[in-house]
Amino acid sequence: MVLTRRSLLLGTAAAGVTTTWSSAALAAPPRGPLRRDPFTLGVASGDPDPDGFVLWTRLAPTPLAEDGLGGMPDRDVPVEWxxxxxxRFRRVVCRGAAVARPRSAHAVHVVLGNLRPGREYFYRFRAEGFLSPVGRTRTAPPTWANVDSLAMSFASCAQYEHGWFTAYRRLAEDEPELILHLGDYQYEYRAGDYVIDGGNPRDHQGPETVTLAGYRQRHAQYKSDPDLQAAHAVAPWAVVFDDHEVENNWADEVPEQPDAAFLARRAAAFRAYYENMPLRRTSIPNAIDMQLYRRLRWGRLLTVHLLDTRQYRSDQACGDGYRECAEAADPARSITGAEQERWLLDGFRRSTARWDLLGQQVFFGQRDNNSGPAVVTSMDAWDGYTASRDRITRGWLDAGVRNPVVLTGDVHAHWAGELKLDYADPTSRTVGTELVCSSITSGGNGVDRVPGTHAWAAWNPHLRFWNTQRGYVRTRITPGTLTADFRVLPFVTTPGAAAHTRATFVIEDRVAALHQTADNPTPAVAAARSAPAAADTVRLETERP
Structure with missing residues (x-):
């Protein structure tokens, strides 16, 4: 069987029945006690640099086993890669073996180096006679290289119960070179606790995730989805978590609701997250701590500063939620913590990239939810940490960052906005841009919207686009432009929806502004442009109420 890119995307590269090792491979060991395919969770790669990347898989012949161990025997299992x-694996460049151990839920992380920069590679695993699907990945260009372009997509918020992961499939079909996942990769709720209008089309397995076994089982349920597997197999990922990988709206050591066992829960969630993601060893958790903020460089074209806005933040001000809150401006409050803030500002000063992207979790620019003089904003976003936001914004200005662009997830809607130092003055200088991706499924099908017809646009003129259909953002980055396609699906509560580009925005080199080049509303929405919604019918919050 020839493993074409199409077969890779369709997930038809099956286990050893259809594919064999190259003739130069080691002799196959006899089939051991594993009687079922252990590669039910697929394969993944991540965190590319110029000479390598991370390869990942996890053995789980029974992925939804209640103990979180995937039906694996209590023994080490050799895994060849x-x-x-x-x-076709006719030109093998390297091979080796790792050990999948019970204490890591039989997860495998292979960190490779000494590969050629800026190259596409294919990879696979074998364990006790079973062969994994094939994945495609790549190394980053040399740090000194002038790069013509990068095709990169980013996504967030995939609540398994709220729909089918078709958007992941469509993202994979675009064949990006790099994928960022900006948080809420999985959700913690038990079945029936977070239900969309009309009912959830599928259910979580097991109770709310609070134990290591529970988090392992939940990750396995998500990884079992073939559409998610296709997205992992098509390109290297760079991941950061938000709240639902642990629990809703947690902040450092403070849970959403009082819970004496929260730190044990956080440690379990971090351990399972590492086990199930293609992360480098620098991110191995140490109890309740996990090093997640880091940088990816793509030649001289761009630097991605991946942030962690959960683990070090001050607790949400004024009781969380949408508030008019003077405490939010307290200079002592931080969403990044002091050490990460210093790291980020130092990265700005050292940057020689054409584009500096901040890959992070929660809304960066101001979103005022109130038409009156009071400014009512989300305390869970950067609006709840305005001094922290001001320091970061001034930091990229003081450093002379050429093109700062913030990439965001969390809010279950597509947004495009221009960033200011003074949001109270709409005529003030634009100092950066923000692109926000909608959810993969969270919230259900969503609604097509035209921002210019909605009341909030009158008091948030820096916010240029809003749409609550599900999807992802596809970008093409060149030295002269960053083009962002807001990709949407008409439905997710049944499988198979096509994706289309709802809107396209272009950011030009050295021009901190958004230029819209495409607007493709549904016919019903296009006809409704002349009928603005009343202010009291517009609700900006899109996370779980």
Whole structure:
């Protein structure tokens, strides 16, 4: 069987029945006690640099086992891996073996180096006679290289119960070179606790995740989805978590609701997160701590500063939620913590990239939810940490960052906005841009919207676009432009929806502004442009109420 890119995306590269090792591979060991395919969770790669990347898989012949161990025996299992230049594995460039151990839920992380920069590779695993699906990945260009372009997509918020992961499939079909996941990869709720209008089309397995076994089982349920597997297999990922990988709206050591066992829960969630993501060893958790903020460089074209806005933040001000809150401006409050803030500001000063992207979790620009003089904003976003936001914004200005662009998830809606130092003055200088991706499924099908017809646009003129259909953002970055396609699906509560570009925005080199080049509303929404919604019918919050 020839493993074409299409077969890779469709998930038809099956286990050893249809594919064999190259003739130079080690002799196959006899089939051991594993009687079922252990590669039910697929394969993944991540965190590319110029000479390597991380390869990942996890053995789980029974992925939804209640103990979180995937039906694996209580013993170490050797896992062979192989990397090639071609999809048929005729030109193998390296191979080796790792050990999948029970204490890590039989997860495997292979950190590779000494590969050629800026190259596409293919990889696969074998364990006790079973062969994994094939994944495609790549190394980053040399840090000194002038790069013509990068095709990168980013996504967030995939609540398994709220719909089918078709958007992941459509993202994979675009064949990006790099994928960012900006948080809420999985959700913690038990079935029936977070229900969309009309009912959830599918259910979580197991109770709310609070134990290591529970988090492992939940990650396995998500990873079992073939559409998510296709997205992991098509390109390297760079991941950061938000709140639902642990619990809703947690802040550092403070849970959403009082819970004496929260730190044990956080430690369990971090451990399971690492086990199930293609992360480098620098991110191995140490109890309740996990090093997640880091940088990816793509030649001289761009630097991605991946942030962690949960683990070090001050607790949400004024009781969380949408508030008019003077405490939010307290200079002592931080959403990044002092150490990460220093790291980020130092990165700005050292940057020589054409584009500096902040890959992070929660809304960065101001979103005022009130038409009157009071400014009512989300305390869970950067609006709840305005001094922290001001320091970061002034930091990229003082450093002379050429093109600062913030990439955001969390809010279950597409947004495009221009960033200010003074949001109270709409005529003040624009100092950056923000692109926000909608959810993959969270919130259900969503609604097509035209921002210019909605009342909030009158008092948030810096926010240029809003749409609550599900989807992801596809970008193409060149030295001269960053083009962002807001990709949407008409429905997710049944499978198979097509994706289309709802709107396209272009950011030009050295021009901190958004230029819209495409607007493709549904016919019903286009006809409704002349009928603005009343202010009291517009609700900006899109996270779980």
């Amino acid at each position: 192989e990397v090639a230049d071609d999809e």
